[in-house]
Amino acid sequence: MNQAKGKILSNEEAKPGYYLMAIKCPPVARAAKPGQFLTVRCGNATEPLLRRPFGFHRINGDAFYILYKVLGKGTKALSSMKAGDAVDILGPLGNGFPWPKGKKDIVIVAGGIGVAPLAALAEKLLKDGKKDISVIIGARDRKSLLCREHFEGLGIKTMVATDDGSCGKKCFATDVLEELISVRRPFIPLIYACGPGPMIKAVAHVAKKRGLEAYGSFEEYIACGVGACLGCAIKTKSGYKLVCKDGPVFNLKEMIW
Amino acid sequence: MVKPDLKVRIGALELKNPVTMASGTFGSSGEEYKGLIDLSSLGAIVTKSITLKAREGNPPPRLVETPSGMLNSIGIQNDGVDSFIKDKLPSLGKLRTAVIVSIAGHCIEDYAALAAKLDKVKRVDALEINISCPNVKGGLEFSREPGSASEVVAAVRRSTGKPIITKLSPNVKDISEIALAAQEAGTDAVSLVNTFTGMAIDIDSRMPVLGNVVGGLSGPAIKPIALRMVWETSRKVRIPVIGIGGIMDHKDALEFIIAGASAVQVGTATFVNPAAAMEIIGGIEKYMRGKKIKNIKEMTGCLKA
Structure with a gap:
């Protein structure tokens, strides 16, 4: 874990209301693992005050x-920053995604902006020689669908579900997951998920029903980011975590909904 | 010019500098920040409040940002005093920083029992009595009235020979009255202020944002009020006052010291910038060099009013 100055390499609007920012920060980038996160101080004023947490979307050498x-004041301030600007970075924080043991099919389920940390995960899995990876991306509509081209560019089978049917199937990402599992038999994949609470809960439900191992990345308001303030507690079967x-990635069978 | 003298005294306890870490913001031993800052450079670490028995804490969400501040409702989640002594204190062993242990209880007997247990622990340099937590049922009760505050302080005083600091709530009619009562009951210092009770509402769901409905407000938003309370209190008591409330940089810290604080506690600022306390120490030293002030003690209460 390091607190270091990062340099913004680029900050571009990927889709209306969504930004992709590249930051060069060797001490943080070199130590980062998929599923871990960082916090950014969005300016020097007292408003916004707290650092904002983000998952590593892609990890690439020193950047x-x-x-x-x-969504709010913090991300609004970030979106106005320019290439060359310095930002205060704290990371990597938390634990990454647990790594699959042996040869195992993998299904990645993403909902909305929850797709962000799953790109780093997919890239690392491919690098480690895992080939049987499927990605399901859920989004509200075509305009807010993220990263489809990125996963397809990596050669990963990518399925899309949108709430309004403007792209892919008109259903939830977890409906695609259910279908995928029931069509292919025997199919005992390891599931990774990140997205809105109800989606993760639905993934947990599917995983439980089918006896599958599943991990989800969770979000809470974060103050310290290092485990000192106990502000980001979440209820699990073994008490508050x-x-x-302890996260942000948890085994879904441990969670209390 | 020789290095300015930053040492301050809180009762029998001498701190190498006046900048200390506020309870609840720095973990139980500071180990979470070990890799980020030099813990030995700090004046003191005030550990997360401990209770006799473990406490689970309040339901989430436990925090939310508000304009220039934040609300928290952690609810003194801790593993209890025995676990603290066994598991947390040892990592503080080698640190060249004072360790002030914050204690909280449901009744006067709790405070006395905690003080008696910690009195025997060598590494504990002082106790901070938390009679002002807004997030625990009954947590504020003792700091509301001078009578109950003085009963707690007297009970702790009877149970320990270590220096005692009493942390006061700003959610009272006249904080200086409570400070005076704590002084008469034998506290060595008072620290103020704890958080202001507040709340936030989600207008879409019409539900409170915090699981506990209400929480404690901290951060720059409360600084002017905290500063006024420190000024009012320090003029009335003869014991040291430790200033707390939205201190983000050395200028804020100096305002509290000029108002009458002998030392300060830094809390929310550490979340924003883990290096804040160290930068504050450096900033105070630089200010003193610039103004040719040899001893920080000259600064306490030097307000021209």
């Missing part, structure tokens, strides 16, 4: 990318 949706220090 990394974050993919973010402009901290999203920042």
